[in-house]
Amino acid sequence: MSIRIGILGYGNLGRGAECALKNAPDMELKAVFTRRDPKTVSILTEHVPVLPVSEAPGMKDDIDVMILCGGSAADLPEQTPYYAGLFNVVDSFDTHARIPEHFAAVDQAAKTSGKTAAISIGWDPGLFSLNRMMAGAILPEGQSYTFWGKGVSQGHSDAIRRIKGVKDARQYTIPVEEALQAVRSGSNPELTTRQKHTRECFVVAEEGADLEQIRQEIVTMPNYFDEYDTTVHFISEEELKRDHSGIPHGGFVIHTGKTGVSGENGHVIEYSLKLDSNPEFTSAVLTAYARAVYRLNQEGQTGCKTVFDIAPAYLSPMSGEELRAHLL
Amino acid sequence: MSIRIGILGYGNLGRGAECALKNAPDMELKAVFTRRDPKTVSILTEHVPVLPVSEAPGMKDDIDVMILCGGSAADLPEQTPYYAGLFNVVDSFDTHARIPEHFAAVDQAAKTSGKTAAISIGWDPGLFSLNRMMAGAILPEGQSYTFWGKGVSQGHSDAIRRIKGVKDARQYTIPVEEALQAVRSGSNPELTTRQKHTRECFVVAEEGADLEQIRQEIVTMPNYFDEYDTTVHFISEEELKRDHSGIPHGGFVIHTGKTGVSGENGHVIEYSLKLDSNPEFTSAVLTAYARAVYRLNQEGQTGCKTVFDIAPAYLSPMSGEELRAHLL
Numbered sequence: 001m002s003i004r005i006g007i008l009g010y011g012n013l014g015r016g017a018e019c020a021l022k023n024a025p026d027m028e029l030k031a032v033f034t035r036r037d038p039k040t041v042s043i044l045t046e047h048v049p050v051l052p053v054s055e056a057p058g059m060k061d062d063i064d065v066m067i068l069c070g071g072s073a074a075d076l077p078e079q080t081p082y083y084a085g086l087f088n089v090v091d092s093f094d095t096h097a098r099i100p101e102h103f104a105a106v107d108q109a110a111k112t113s114g115k116t117a118a119i120s121i122g123w124d125p126g127l128f129s130l131n132r133m134m135a136g137a138i139l140p141e142g143q144s145y146t147f148w149g150k151g152v153s154q155g156h157s158d159a160i161r162r163i164k165g166v167k168d169a170r171q172y173t174i175p176v177e178e179a180l181q182a183v184r185s186g187s188n189p190e191l192t193t194r195q196k197h198t199r200e201c202f203v204v205a206e207e208g209a210d211l212e213q214i215r216q217e218i219v220t221m222p223n224y225f226d227e228y229d230t231t232v233h234f235i236s237e238e239e240l241k242r243d244h245s246g247i248p249h250g251g252f253v254i255h256t257g258k259t260g261v262s263g264e265n266g267h268v269i270e271y272s273l274k275l276d277s278n279p280e281f282t283s284a285v286l287t288a289y290a291r292a293v294y295r296l297n298q299e300g301q302t303g304c305k306t307v308f309d310i311a312p313a314y315l316s317p318m319s320g321e322e323l324r325a326h327l328l
Numbered sequence: 329m330s331i332r333i334g335i336l337g338y339g340n341l342g343r344g345a346e347c348a349l350k351n352a353p354d355m356e357l358k359a360v361f362t363r364r365d366p367k368t369v370s371i372l373t374e375h376v377p378v379l380p381v382s383e384a385p386g387m388k389d390d391i392d393v394m395i396l397c398g399g400s401a402a403d404l405p406e407q408t409p410y411y412a413g414l415f416n417v418v419d420s421f422d423t424h425a426r427i428p429e430h431f432a433a434v435d436q437a438a439k440t441s442g443k444t445a446a447i448s449i450g451w452d453p454g455l456f457s458l459n460r461m462m463a464g465a466i467l468p469e470g471q472s473y474t475f476w477g478k479g480v481s482q483g484h485s486d487a488i489r490r491i492k493g494v495k496d497a498r499q500y501t502i503p504v505e506e507a508l509q510a511v512r513s514g515s516n517p518e519l520t521t522r523q524k525h526t527r528e529c530f531v532v533a534e535e536g537a538d539l540e541q542i543r544q545e546i547v548t549m550p551n552y553f554d555e556y557d558t559t560v561h562f563i564s565e566e567e568l569k570r571d572h573s574g575i576p577h578g579g580f581v582i583h584t585g586k587t588g589v590s591g592e593n594g595h596v597i598e599y600s601l602k603l604d605s606n607p608e609f610t611s612a613v614l615t616a617y618a619r620a621v622y623r624l625n626q627e628g629q630t631g632c633k634t635v636f637d638i639a640p641a642y643l644s645p646m647s648g649e650e651l652r653a654h655l656l
Binding site: 016019020023024044096099100103120125127129130132133134136137138139140141184259260261264265266267268269270271272274275276277280281284285288293306307308309310311312313315316317319320321323324325327328 | 344347348351353372424427428431448453455457458459460461463464466467468469512545587588589592593594595596597598599600601602603604605608609611612615616619634635636637638639640641643644645648649651652653655656
């Protein structure tokens with residue numbers, strides 16, 4: 001019997017989860033839930049209903065895992081605890097600083113309902129966290145560094161769009177190659193924000209806008225750009241559409257550490273991602289963890305989990321025997 | 329209270345485990361067991377006894393986890409099931425083809441004794457297996473490739489040493505850069521053995537030996553070299569000692585896969601290791617999993633486990649709260 005999946009929220013992430021489910025032989029999409037008028041939402045899968053979120057509670061017994069595809073700022077802090085009271089759930093909550101309180105709220109809800117939840121699933125938090133944690137446990141005499149990019153930062157692109165005279169914008173975060181090399185060398189460099197990443201902006205200006213003024217506003221913007229070396233390119237709307245419509249991202253977790261009688265041997269553990277589509281990859285991770293959450297719940301392991309708490313075998317449709325025979 | 333550790337077998341791996349324990353605040357070395365005359369074995373840690381293996385069973389209640397540091401060919405198939413009857417154990421059994429039978433034997437022994445065992449712990453099998461498995465579960469429309477090196481292959485070095493006229497030798501396995509690039513491109517290349525790795529040999533010949541004859545014997549040796557492009561360098565004993573006394577290794581697990589409505593977005597997940605000392609890194613992994621095995625046993629999770637079955641949090645001395653607050 002297939003694991004019956006619901007998708008709640010149908011933006012880039014929800015659509016990505018829908019695509020990922022097509023490659024999951026053991027899972028089946030039962031319904032997509034939206035806060036919009038369902039008539040205005042058309043999905044990719046035939047014969048699957050699009051329903052208003054208000055109908056989700058009534059489908060409690062028809063859905064094994066709800067994949068929550070809302071945003072971390074406004075949606076998930078409310079949604080995940082609420083839906084964990086009704087379903088097994090996974091979310092991609094990515095506000096690092098607020099994870100402990102989110103965990104506590106979801107854990108309480110899931111324990112009360114006897115459901116299983118996995119939060120902060122994706123690549124950072126998520127796979128990157130796992131690699132930081134495991135590398136640190138294996139080489140405690142060492143240090144982990146995380147670099148992001150090259151990739152589109154939605155938050156930074158939005159910040160530029162709010163500037164007067166800007167029609168549209170796309171911002172890329174780019175790791176500095178020299179910093180990557182310094183880290184890989186094992187020298188444990190102290191790196192400033194400016195030394196780790198640069199920012200490159202492609203901006204479509206309104207007609208007649210003061211370009212130099214826009215450039216100044218971008219590069220001096222507190223928190224977003226002032227601590228970085230930022231390059232601004234003004235391009236046409238057509239160029240933005242043609243060359244910058246994808247949502248690529250990625251990055252590196254590099255851990256270097258020492259072993260031996262007196263740390264005489266150095267080691268480098270490096271994990272990297274190069275993603276054509278950030279939301280589609282994130283939702284592929286969510287989908288694999290939806291499988292895990294279902295199985296954990298079947299075994300009676302309820303409450304809130306993170307990537308740290310879930311044995312990797314739960315992510316795969318293969319049996320333990322198959323995994324050991326073919327992948328170990 | 330510290331986790332009380334025994335090390336069984338004091339070669340490179342046992343010594344590496346001893347070093348790793350010095351960086352584990354929650355673990356304590358209780359004894360080293362050897363099949364040699366204990367008087368001839370001197371270890372790095374003061375006030376820790378070196379005992380004959382025959383005394384291990386008597387210390388059943390004094391040791392929480394025994395780290396088994398024997399070899400996969402002759403030692404572990406016997407040792408791991410036997411000691412799993414007495415202790416929680418970890419081993420680095422790395423004969424991929426025989427893992428299922430080793431698992432079955434250890435699982436039965438550990439379930440009978442109520443102990444917990446983790447087998448095939450290290451980097452391949454081990455961390456590489458974990459990355460192959462997770463990447464495949466996340467991007468099932470994709471393919472994983474494993475490359476080894478640059479590093480010393482002990483087996484190939486030994487094979488060269490058995491050739492008449494060879495005094496000593498060191499063999500390096502080297503991944504082919506073009507093959508790595510082809511894999512990273514996402515083109516899913518079909519690669520022959522020859523296309524993936526080359527082999528480089530540093531050989532010290534006996535005086536008066538026929539060097540061309542030795543070279544021919546190496547490059548045509550079935551299974552070991554005949555399917556590879558192999559380079560042979562003759563060097564002096566001093567040069568071998570000076571330039572090739574380390575045991576470096578490493579490698580790459582690269583998984584490329586597709587997502588989207590019709591696989592229109594490509595992704596690359598890459599995990600790589602660059603290790604100055606293969607045995608010291610392997611024993612650092614063993615030590616972290618010894619911690620996990622102890623905790624699993626405390627929770628009543630007995631029997632045989634692999635990297636697939638163990639939630640990552642068990643590897644770290646940090647609590648769940650600390651992990652979520654600092655590493656997620």
